[in-house]
Amino acid sequence: MTKMTEIKGNIASPKGFVADATHAELKFQKLDMGVILSEVPAAVAGVFTTNKVSAAPVKLDKTVVAGGVAQAIIVNSAIANAVTGEEGLINAKKTQRLLAEKFDLDAKHVAVCSTGVIGKQLPMDKIALGISKLSATNGHSDGFSEAILTTDLVKKEIVYQVELGGEVVTVAGVCKGSGMIHPNMATMLGFITTDAKIAQPLLQEILSEVIEVTFNQITVDGDTSTNDTVLVLANGQAGNAEITADTADYDGFKAVLAAVCQTLAKKIAADGEGATKLIEVNVTGAPDELSARMIAKHIVGSSLVKTAIFGADPNWGRVISAIGQVAPFEVPDIELEIQSDLVLLHSTPVDFDQAELSEKLKEKIVVIDVELNNGDKSGTAWGCDLTYKYVEINALYHS
Amino acid sequence: MTKMTEIKGNIASPKGFVADATHAELKFQKLDMGVILSEVPAAVAGVFTTNKVSAAPVKLDKTVVAGGVAQAIIVNSAIANAVTGEEGLINAKKTQRLLAEKFDLDAKHVAVCSTGVIGKQLPMDKIALGISKLSATNGHSDGFSEAILTTDLVKKEIVYQVELGGEVVTVAGVCKGSGMIHPNMATMLGFITTDAKIAQPLLQEILSEVIEVTFNQITVDGDTSTNDTVLVLANGQAGNAEITADTADYDGFKAVLAAVCQTLAKKIAADGEGATKLIEVNVTGAPDELSARMIAKHIVGSSLVKTAIFGADPNWGRVISAIGQVAPFEVPDIELEIQSDLVLLHSTPVDFDQAELSEKLKEKIVVIDVELNNGDKSGTAWGCDLTYKYVEINALYHS
Numbered sequence: 001m002t003k004m005t006e007i008k009g010n011i012a013s014p015k016g017f018v019a020d021a022t023h024a025e026l027k028f029q030k031l032d033m034g035v036i037l038s039e040v041p042a043a044v045a046g047v048f049t050t051n052k053v054s055a056a057p058v059k060l061d062k063t064v065v066a067g068g069v070a071q072a073i074i075v076n077s078a079i080a081n082a083v084t085g086e087e088g089l090i091n092a093k094k095t096q097r098l099l100a101e102k103f104d105l106d107a108k109h110v111a112v113c114s115t116g117v118i119g120k121q122l123p124m125d126k127i128a129l130g131i132s133k134l135s136a137t138n139g140h141s142d143g144f145s146e147a148i149l150t151t152d153l154v155k156k157e158i159v160y161q162v163e164l165g166g167e168v169v170t171v172a173g174v175c176k177g178s179g180m181i182h183p184n185m186a187t188m189l190g191f192i193t194t195d196a197k198i199a200q201p202l203l204q205e206i207l208s209e210v211i212e213v214t215f216n217q218i219t220v221d222g223d224t225s226t227n228d229t230v231l232v233l234a235n236g237q238a239g240n241a242e243i244t245a246d247t248a249d250y251d252g253f254k255a256v257l258a259a260v261c262q263t264l265a266k267k268i269a270a271d272g273e274g275a276t277k278l279i280e281v282n283v284t285g286a287p288d289e290l291s292a293r294m295i296a297k298h299i300v301g302s303s304l305v306k307t308a309i310f311g312a313d314p315n316w317g318r319v320i321s322a323i324g325q326v327a328p329f330e331v332p333d334i335e336l337e338i339q340s341d342l343v344l345l346h347s348t349p350v351d352f353d354q355a356e357l358s359e360k361l362k363e364k365i366v367v368i369d370v371e372l373n374n375g376d377k378s379g380t381a382w383g384c385d386l387t388y389k390y391v392e393i394n395a396l397y398h399s
Numbered sequence: 400m401t402k403m404t405e406i407k408g409n410i411a412s413p414k415g416f417v418a419d420a421t422h423a424e425l426k427f428q429k430l431d432m433g434v435i436l437s438e439v440p441a442a443v444a445g446v447f448t449t450n451k452v453s454a455a456p457v458k459l460d461k462t463v464v465a466g467g468v469a470q471a472i473i474v475n476s477a478i479a480n481a482v483t484g485e486e487g488l489i490n491a492k493k494t495q496r497l498l499a500e501k502f503d504l505d506a507k508h509v510a511v512c513s514t515g516v517i518g519k520q521l522p523m524d525k526i527a528l529g530i531s532k533l534s535a536t537n538g539h540s541d542g543f544s545e546a547i548l549t550t551d552l553v554k555k556e557i558v559y560q561v562e563l564g565g566e567v568v569t570v571a572g573v574c575k576g577s578g579m580i581h582p583n584m585a586t587m588l589g590f591i592t593t594d595a596k597i598a599q600p601l602l603q604e605i606l607s608e609v610i611e612v613t614f615n616q617i618t619v620d621g622d623t624s625t626n627d628t629v630l631v632l633a634n635g636q637a638g639n640a641e642i643t644a645d646t647a648d649y650d651g652f653k654a655v656l657a658a659v660c661q662t663l664a665k666k667i668a669a670d671g672e673g674a675t676k677l678i679e680v681n682v683t684g685a686p687d688e689l690s691a692r693m694i695a696k697h698i699v700g701s702s703l704v705k706t707a708i709f710g711a712d713p714n715w716g717r718v719i720s721a722i723g724q725v726a727p728f729e730v731p732d733i734e735l736e737i738q739s740d741l742v743l744l745h746s747t748p749v750d751f752d753q754a755e756l757s758e759k760l761k762e763k764i765v766v767i768d769v770e771l772n773n774g775d776k777s778g779t780a781w782g783c784d785l786t787y788k789y790v791e792i793n794a795l796y797h798s
Contacts (some may be wrong), residue, residue, distance in 0.1 A: 052730050053723030053746075083719060084748050118716030119748045178666045221702040226720055303620040303702075304793055311794030317517030320482060321625055324452030331451050346450075348484050387794075388787050393704055395710030395786075 001256035002162060007170075009159035011036055012141035014170040014195035016237035021143030024130025026078035026116075026123070033130040034147035035099065036073045036191060040108055042235035044070035045204035049209045050226035055082030056092040057112045058227060064111045065231070068200040071109040073191060073231055074099045075148050076130070077176075080187075081114040081122050082226040082288070091122045098131045113189050113229055115150055115176065148176045148189055151393065162256045164249045165240030169196045173260040177268045178229075187225035190215060190264055196253060197236035198243040206254050207232050214261035216291055217381040219301040220272035221390070232257075269382040274389030278365045279309055282380050285335075285372040291328055292372075292379030295375040298326045299368065299381070306386035312361035314354060316343045319368060327372075335371035401561060401654035406569075408558040410435055411540035411564075413569040413594040415636035420542030423529025424524070425515075432529040433546035434498065435472045435590060440508055441634035443469035448627035454481030455491040456511045457626060463510045464630070467599040470508040471755035472590060472630055473498045474547050475529070479586075480513040480521050481625040490521045497530045512588050512628055514549055514575060540681035547575045547588055552793065555666040561655045563648045564639030568595045572659040576627075576667045586624035589614060589663055595652060596635035597642040605653050606631050608660035613660035616692060616780040618700040619671035620789070631656075667758045668781040673788030677764045678708055683736075684771040691771075691778030692725055697725045698767065699782035709760050709784035713753060713761035717741045718767060726771075738762070 012019040024033040046065035048058050064070055074095060081088050092112050100107035114122070142269040145155040159172040177188030198206075206229070215230060236242075243249045270278040281300045286292035299305055302322040308315040316336055323331055336344035339360040345353050366385075411418040423432040445464035446456050463469055467746040473494060491511050499506035513521070544554040558571040576587030597605075606629070614629060635641075636689050642648045656664040673774040680699045685691035698704055707714040715735055722730055737744035738759040742751050765784075 051723040052726045052728075053719050081714065083743075118720065164670065182792055221781060226723060236719065303789075307793035310790065313794070317482065320452050321517065324450040324625060327451045329451070344482075347482065349482065350639035386790060388790050390702075391706055391709065391785060391787050391790060396714070399420060 002252040004160045004162040004256050004259060006117045007161055009160050009172060010141050010157055011144050011174045011191060011193055013159045014193045016040060016195055016235045017193045018136055019141035019144040020134045021140045021147035022130050022133040024076060025126050026076060031143050031147035032078050033076045033134070034144040034191060035134050036144065036233070037070050037103060037136050038233055038235040040235055040237070041069045041071045042233040043198060043200040043203050044068065044111070045200065045207040047207060047230045049225060051226050053083065053226050054086055055079055055080055055086035055114065055227040057114045058229060059089060060092045060096065061111045061113065061229060061231070064108065067108055067339065069109055070111050070233055071105050072103060072312060073111045073113065074131070075113040075189065076127065077148055077150055078116040079114060079117045079120050079122055080118050080227050082118045084119070084121050087121055091124055092126060095122070095127050098128055102131050102134065103136055111231055113186060115148065115189055115227055118226060147176045152176050152271055154271050156264055156271065158260055158263040160256050160259055162252055164196060164243060164252050167238045167240040169194065169238045169240055171196070171256050171260050175264040175268060180259065180357045187278060188215065188228045188268060189252065190230035190262060192232040192257070194232070194234045195236065195238035196234050196243060197240050198234050198253065202245060203232060203234050206257060210254065210258045210261050213293065214258060214265045217297055218265045218269045219297055219381065219383045220269065266382050269384050272384035273393045274387040275384030276387055277385045278307060279383045279385065280365065280380065281368045281370065282378065283372065284369045284378040285374055286377045286379065287329060287375035289377045289379055292377050293323050293381065295323055295326055295370070296379045296381035298322055298348045299370070300383035303386055306383065309361060309366050310385035310387050312358045312362060314338050314357040316341060320344065323370065325397065329373060329374060333373040335373065337369040339367060401651040401703040403559045403561040403655050403658060406558050406560055408571060409540050409556055410571045410573045410590060410592055412558045412571045413592045415439060415594055415634045416592045417535055418540035418543040418727060419533045420539045420546035421529050423475060424525045425475060430542050430546035431477050432475045432533070433543040434533050435543065435592060436502060436535050436633070437470050437632055437634040437636055440468045440470045440634070441511070441632040442597060442599040442602050443467065444599065444606040444631045446606060446629045447692065448624060450483065450625050450730065452625050454513065454626040455483055455487035456513045457478055457628060458488060459491045459495065459695040460510045460512070460628060460630070463507065466507055468508055469510050469632055470504050471502060472510045472512065473530070474512040474588065475526065476547055476549055478513060478519050479514040479517050479626050480517045480519055481517045483518070483520050486520055490523055493523060494521070494526050497527055501530050501533065502535055510630055514547065514586060514588055514626055517625060543572045544608045549575065550672060551575050551670055555670070556789040557659055557661055557662040559649055559655050559658055563595060563642060563651050566637045566639040568593065568637045568639055570595070570655050570659050572663050574663040575666060581702050584638050587614065587627045587667060589629035591631040591656070591659060593631070593633045594635065594637035595633050595642060596637065596639050597633050597652065601642065601644060602631060602633050603643060605656055609657045609660050612692065613657060613664045616696055617664045617668045617783045618696055618780065665781050668783050671783035672792045674783030674788040675786055676708060676784045678767065678782045678784065679764065679779065680769065681777065682769045682771065683777040684773055685776045685778065686728060686774035688776045688778055691776050691781065694722055694725055694769070695778045695780035699723055699780045702785055705785035707784065708760060708765050709786050710763055711757045713737050713742060713760060719743065722769065728773060730771060734772065736768040
């Protein structure tokens with residue numbers, strides 16, 4: 001077990017990072033542009049949407065990550081720069097160049113992210129204005145987490161410290177996302193900075209593994225977006241001995257990165273559009289991890305389960321129907337607990353206090369535990385309830 | 400093109416069939432039990448839920464269909480006899496035997512279907528009472544379509560006639576289902592009777608193919624159920640020359656069966672829980688039919704698309720994001736029409752009258768046409784909008 005400590009801070013807490021935020025006039029009054037800067041070129045790893053309709057900045061950032069080095073991430077909200085054709089790509093590249101010029105960086109070390117409305121071109125005069133107002137003096141690093149939001153109600157940020165290679169290493173994460181949240185990175189932007197020293201290929205390997213069990217295990221409405229991106233910058237300024245494969249430090253770093261990603265993922269699920277509750281589904285006793293994760297995610301994504309939990313109804317029938325729908329094997333021996341109350345044993349209903357469990361379902365966090373008794377692998381997924389407010393937000397929002 | 404005529408009638412309209420319905424006291428006052436009887440043993444074909452948690456009657460009916468011959472279908476609503484273990488299977492078999500005794504049939508020629516609450520045992524005294532009240536004199540054949548309903552708001556029935564093998568052949572269909580409707584047969588019961596003469600293996604082959612493009616292409620909330628079943632009885636009483644493979648009659652019979660199934664499927668989608676609109680999505684220009692159908696179904700099942708249509712918002716961004724999410728190939732040249740208004744050409748937004756299109760989206764049927772320009776295969780799917788009422792129905796319904 002890696003000993004890690006949560007500290008107060010923000011995305012600029014790891015050594016050698018600064019962040020800033022400003023109002024580029026894309027939104028009315030609110031902060032709508034942010035930047036993360038590393039004092040030195042950093043190893044960069046990234047994971048992107050699997051949506052075939054990927055946005056211009058996603059296409060651009062794939063080339064940055066392929067280069068292995070980055071020193072800055074510039075983000076705007078309000079406009080996604082998605083479904084914008086050639087012009088969109090030109091604008092993303094222009095944003096990249098403007099930021100590089102402003103901070104005297106190599107343009108190919110600048111990642112560009114956008115989130116917001118699909119199908120509109122970036123107003124480049126406003127982008128230029130915003131960039132001109134950004135500073136590298138850590139003036140408004142707390143504002144970054146706000147500048148990247150769209151329909152989110154709360155800021156989502158976490159900082160952990162851990163001792164690795166004889167030094168204190170800090171890992172900070174920030175993200176946005178509340179609608180269109182499903183697997184595979186959905187209108188979800190996540191940024192992680194760390195002062196750990198680690199080679200890029202290993203960083204990418206760890207990130208890809210961690211994403212599978214964290215960000216890719218949340219679902220709000222089953223839709224994925226065109227812009228989803230998670231980027232990690234590791235600038236080595238902690239002075240730790242380089243983290244290499246098959247060492248305790250490797251395990252420790254992976255654990256802290258997983259903790260950051262899991263915390264952020266749960267914050268996104270809890271802030272799902274219209275959500276009143278965070279739902280966590282743990283599936284154990286599966287023959288393989290992939291099935292366990294898939295079943296957990298299918299349960300937490302079921303509209304019938306989500307509405308039942310909104311209504312505080314211990315409707316276990318909907319849970320086991322969801323299991324049966326996707327399980328790639330027979331499930332004759334399911335044990336099901338809702339809020340720690342046993343409701344099903346050997347796939348057969350057991351007596352439980354309906355009124356008492358309904359009361360427990362009014363809590364802000366609902367936990368469903370499924371034991372399949374068919375192996376020793378497990379998986380967890382997170383989501384939220386489906387409410388009137390979700391329908392209102394998405395029916396009244398006009399494109 | 401097969402010439403077919405819709406006629407007024409019910410599931411007992413084909414020659415040699417009768418139907419009845421009664422109140423077995425499973426529901427309060429309403430009809431809750433129905434039977435379909437053929438005068439002679441009929442060829443039987445069936446398609447069942449793919450949910451691994453299949454209900455007792457599904458397990459039983461698979462053996463009936465495997466036998467190839469059936470003469471009766473007994474259906475109860477209110478209780479699904481699902482997740483009921485050994486006792487549930489014993490009760491399904493007892494229901495089968497009671498009906499066989501009542502009408503002097505071979506028990507293995509009796510199919511049994513149940514729909515309703517999961518996890519409760521059938522009260523066999525009430526089942527016996529209901530069966531004792533059923534008659535074979537066609538007394539209440541119109542009541543059958545009502546007796547099988549659960550949360551449905553309307554009865555769903557259709558009868559077509561077509562000339563095949565020198566005789567008029569009648570095909571009648573009836574179904575129920577409004578929630579938990581997704582692919583692969585979801586709390587959906589469908590029954591089709593026909594007086595056509597056709598051998599069982601061919602009937603099963605045609606049914607399996609037709610189901611893929613009709614019932615399996617509707618989605619209400621993405622969940623499938625434990626009990627879904629479609630059964631076809633063909634008793635040969637029309638006196639037509641037997642329908643054999645690779646003939647015009649084969650094509651004609653398949654066309655009329657498809658018309659019956661498509662009509663029923665659309666009725667289910669339009670009556671989805673809380674629905675105010677039927678949504679039809681046509682995908683053309685795909686390299687293969689499976690992809691076309693999958694993309695169509697994913698669009699029509701997207702919560703974001705469903706809420707946008709509830710809100711009469713021509714939010715094409717959500718449609719193309721849904722396409723990109725599941726398309727197994729690149730989609731650089733999408734042409735998108737909503738209610739026949741072009742909104743996207745070569746995957747790039749075109750100007751359209753937002754207010755006018757929003758008005759058109761207030762109609763009861765919304766059609767979305769997607770041309771992928773990547774082949775010549777097509778697929779269609781049907782669904783409904785996602786409304787406050789859906790959340791209300793599923794949050795307030797208590798298990």
